[in-house]
Amino acid sequence: MKDLDSLALKYDGGRLLVLDQRLLPHEERWVQCHSPDDMCHIIKTLQVRGAPLIGIAAALAIADFAARGASESALRLAAKNLLASRPTAVNLRLAMDRLIFNTDYLEVDGICLRAVDLFEEDRRLCDAMAEHGASLIADGDNLVTHCNTGSLVTTGTGTALGVIKRAWQQGKRVHVFVDETRPLLQGARLTTWELQQAGIPHTLITDSMAAGLMAQRRIDKVFLGADRIAANGDFANKIGTYNLAVVAQYHGIPFYVVAPYTTVDFECPDGSQIPIEERNPEEVGGFASVADGQPALKWTLPDVPVFNPAFDVTPAALVSGIVLDKGIFGREDLQAGALAQFKSPFEK
Amino acid sequence: MKDLDSLALKYDGGRLLVLDQRLLPHEERWVQCHSPDDMCHIIKTLQVRGAPLIGIAAALAIADFAARGASESALRLAAKNLLASRPTAVNLRLAMDRLIFNTDYLEVDGICLRAVDLFEEDRRLCDAMAEHGASLIADGDNLVTHCNTGSLVTTGTGTALGVIKRAWQQGKRVHVFVDETRPLLQGARLTTWELQQAGIPHTLITDSMAAGLMAQRRIDKVFLGADRIAANGDFANKIGTYNLAVVAQYHGIPFYVVAPYTTVDFECPDGSQIPIEERNPEEVGGFASVADGQPALKWTLPDVPVFNPAFDVTPAALVSGIVLDKGIFGREDLQAGALAQFKSPFEK
Numbered sequence: 022m023k024d025l026d027s028l029a030l031k032y033d034g035g036r037l038l039v040l041d042q043r044l045l046p047h048e049e050r051w052v053q054c055h056s057p058d059d060m061c062h063i064i065k066t067l068q069v070r071g072a073p074l075i076g077i078a079a080a081l082a083i084a085d086f087a088a089r090g091a092s093e094s095a096l097r098l099a100a101k102n103l104l105a106s107r108p109t110a111v112n113l114r115l116a117m118d119r120l121i122f123n124t125d126y127l128e129v130d131g132i133c134l135r136a137v138d139l140f141e142e143d144r145r146l147c148d149a150m151a152e153h154g155a156s157l158i159a160d161g162d163n164l165v166t167h168c169n170t171g172s173l174v175t176t177g178t179g180t181a182l183g184v185i186k187r188a189w190q191q192g193k194r195v196h197v198f199v200d201e202t203r204p205l206l207q208g209a210r211l212t213t214w215e216l217q218q219a220g221i222p223h224t225l226i227t228d229s230m231a232a233g234l235m236a237q238r239r240i241d242k243v244f245l246g247a248d249r250i251a252a253n254g255d256f257a258n259k260i261g262t263y264n265l266a267v268v269a270q271y272h273g274i275p276f277y278v279v280a281p282y283t284t285v286d287f288e289c290p291d292g293s294q295i296p297i298e299e300r301n302p303e304e305v306g307g308f309a310s311v312a313d314g315q316p317a318l319k320w321t322l323p324d325v326p327v328f329n330p331a332f333d334v335t336p337a338a339l340v341s342g343i344v345l346d347k348g349i350f351g352r353e354d355l356q357a358g359a360l361a362q363f364k365s366p367f368e369k
Numbered sequence: 370m371k372d373l374d375s376l377a378l379k380y381d382g383g384r385l386l387v388l389d390q391r392l393l394p395h396e397e398r399w400v401q402c403h404s405p406d407d408m409c410h411i412i413k414t415l416q417v418r419g420a421p422l423i424g425i426a427a428a429l430a431i432a433d434f435a436a437r438g439a440s441e442s443a444l445r446l447a448a449k450n451l452l453a454s455r456p457t458a459v460n461l462r463l464a465m466d467r468l469i470f471n472t473d474y475l476e477v478d479g480i481c482l483r484a485v486d487l488f489e490e491d492r493r494l495c496d497a498m499a500e501h502g503a504s505l506i507a508d509g510d511n512l513v514t515h516c517n518t519g520s521l522v523t524t525g526t527g528t529a530l531g532v533i534k535r536a537w538q539q540g541k542r543v544h545v546f547v548d549e550t551r552p553l554l555q556g557a558r559l560t561t562w563e564l565q566q567a568g569i570p571h572t573l574i575t576d577s578m579a580a581g582l583m584a585q586r587r588i589d590k591v592f593l594g595a596d597r598i599a600a601n602g603d604f605a606n607k608i609g610t611y612n613l614a615v616v617a618q619y620h621g622i623p624f625y626v627v628a629p630y631t632t633v634d635f636e637c638p639d640g641s642q643i644p645i646e647e648r649n650p651e652e653v654g655g656f657a658s659v660a661d662g663q664p665a666l667k668w669t670l671p672d673v674p675v676f677n678p679a680f681d682v683t684p685a686a687l688v689s690g691i692v693l694d695k696g697i698f699g700r701e702d703l704q705a706g707a708l709a710q711f712k713s714p715f716e717k
Contacts, residue, residue, distance in 0.1 A: 046669065046670050047670075198676070200577075201551070201653065203549070203551060203575040203576065203577060204575050206668050209653075209654065209668055209669050209673075210668050210669065213669055213670065213673045214670060217670065217672075217673070222674075223673075223674065224674045224675065224676050225653055225654065225669060225673050225674065225675045225676070226653070226675075226676050227551040227552050227576070227608065227609070227653060228551065228575070228576055228577040229548075229551060229576040229577070229608055229609030229612045229613075230608060230609070230612075230676065230678070230681075231612070232611050232612035232615050232681075233608070233611050233612070233678070233681040233682075234676075236611065260575065260577055260578060260581070261575070261577030261578070263580050263581050263584065264577045264578075264579070264580035264581070264612070264616060265577075267580050267615065267616050267619045268612060268615050268616065270619070271615045271618070271619060305549065305557075305573055305574070305575060306557065306573065308656055308666055308668065318656055318666050320554050320557055320558050320656065321394065321557050321558065321561055321573065322394050322561065322562060322565065324565075325557075325561045325565070325571075325573050326570075326571065326572045326573065327572065327573045327574075328546070328572050328573070328574050328578065328582075330578070330581070333578075333580075333581040334581075
């Protein structure tokens with residue numbers, strides 16, 4: 022398979038490499054993925070994260086496995102295991118469908134080609150989203166974003182953060198309030214890091230502060246990503262997204278979702294059908310030291326009961342618009358069923 | 370001054386002792402307060418916290434200072450400094466007014482007597498709030514609370530948590546979802562500890578999860594405290610309270626504030642007049658190791674800009690009722706100006 026390069030995922034001389042995002046922003050350490058089982062572990066432990074990149078990373082793991090001579094049955098089993106590693110994100114399923122399940126004859130060259138396609142296509146999808154989405158941002162806008170949606174979760178410029186970066190590149194002066202995104206602090210650790218590198222003014226806040234800023238009219242728009250978008254426009258995203266959608270609605274502030282078409286699940290009629298992954302209670306009771314998976318710091322007593330859903334579902338009614346690579350779908354478009362009218366060119 | 374005893378504040382054989390709440394739930398360490406300056410530091414560093422207890426702790430520090438022979442001018446200066454240590458909580462002002470500023474002739478016995486009165490009165494106020502508030506809770510209710518409002522912030526059973534404990538003692542089966550309360554995690558560290566000791570079923574959540582639980586109809590009511598209530602019913606409380614009020618309103622879920630009359634600022638017409646304290650950015654960029662005030666863990670890069678207001682203001686229009694020691698004031702009562710109609714019996 023040819024060499025591939027992005028901020029957090031590489032294929033380099035036959036080695037599949039992943040930037041361990043748990044260690045950011047303090048350390049940039051690349052880990053090698055030796056097998057699909059390795060990749061399952063890498064996905065579950067959030068060394069690689071973000072719906073688009075998970076799908077592509079899994080595709081490269083399968084292609085690498087095929088290139089090493091894996092049998093057809095081993096490939097099918099590996100794809101099945103990878104599917105289960107992150108149940109909410111749909112990009113993973115699309116990737117496995119394209120590489121393995123929607124193909125009758127599995128041969129190495131075809132699998133590798135399709136994996137490379139996914140990798141390279143994602144970059145173009147990012148550019149298309151960025152271009153469409155940037156048109157929604159005005160000079161001087163104050164934005165809120167949640168979780169991390171930039172170059173760490175795609176092979177290109179990102180989804181929501183890609184839109185913000187494009188607006189900035191166009192000369193629009195924006196300021197980004199970054200939700201820290203408890204419990205795993207993707208906003209605090211990763212989004213501030215990406216914004217700092219891009220030179221875009223930003224302010225870190227706790228997830229409970231955006232509402233107060235909105236009440237003070239200090240927020241103009243919300244931009245964030247999605248892990249799975251149902252055909253009716255309902256979508257699942259990082260826990261806390263629904264809270265932000267409700268407070269945006271209450272204050273009359275536009276709320277935009279940015280995702281590639283690979284995140285749209287055309288077979289999922291609405292948000293109630295999206296499975297929501299629950300994660301380790303330790304993530305809420307302390308700060309997980311990412312290097313070894315053990316809590317570096319535990320601030321609760323050991324036996325405190327915890328609820329820790331990784332995602333929540335926001336109904337389309339709270340969405341001002343979904344920015345896809347294909348264009349912007351407004352609230353009326355979503356209500357009219359616009360999403361269901363187009364399908365992935367690769368799907369059967 | 371006579372001996373006084375509560376969960377987090379004691380006067381014992383002439384020694385003023387404070388339970389260092391920064392170390393909970395892992396360690397119960399008492400620190401001695403030697404002077405009003407000491408108490409300023411203890412308040413600013415949140416070793417003692419919670420609007421009612423801050424006022425009483427400051428009163429005891431002044432009384433102790435008087436008992437050690439402080440001059441009238443030293444007492445006045447000390448009271449002024451204590452006032453500035455936590456600008457949002459109004460209980461501090463009431464306490465200083467009673468002990469020092471509303472008195473023409475400052476003599477030791479009078480000051481000590483009034484400090485003891487404040488301490489003992491607070492316990493009775495808690496019982497009265499608990500009794501009124503418990504009537505709002507039904508058997509089987511699922512509740513959300515924010516920050517910590519129990520025996521750690523009063524000399525009695527607490528404000529909102531006191532209400533919940535009273536309902537539990539009455540045999541009502543309740544379940545409490547505890548907002549972790551970023552950035553300082555009073556919910557995660559302190560409220561779970563108090564609920565565990567009381568044997569009340571509870572589940573820790575991040576501050577962004579309550580909205581999703583409400584959407585699933587898994588929450589019946591919200592109970593929380595206040596740091597200052599304006600005469601029109603607007604109130605300031607721990608950051609994140611306004612967010613919770615908005616999402617409760619959106620889901621049609623009753624939202625109750627519990628506080629003693631000492632938290633009502635009759636001279637403050639509305640929430641816009643309440644000063645909001647901003648705290649150290651380090652609190653958001655990591656987890657402050659409480660023992661030495663330095664961050665034990667920093668998860669952002671060092672120069673990330675942070676916004677860290679300690680409180681926010683919730684308008685009375687989002688409040689279903691304010692539970693005071695004097696009774697329950699519903700939305701209509703608040704709109705009719707009911708709060709402004711009574712005054713502290715001790716105020717001039």
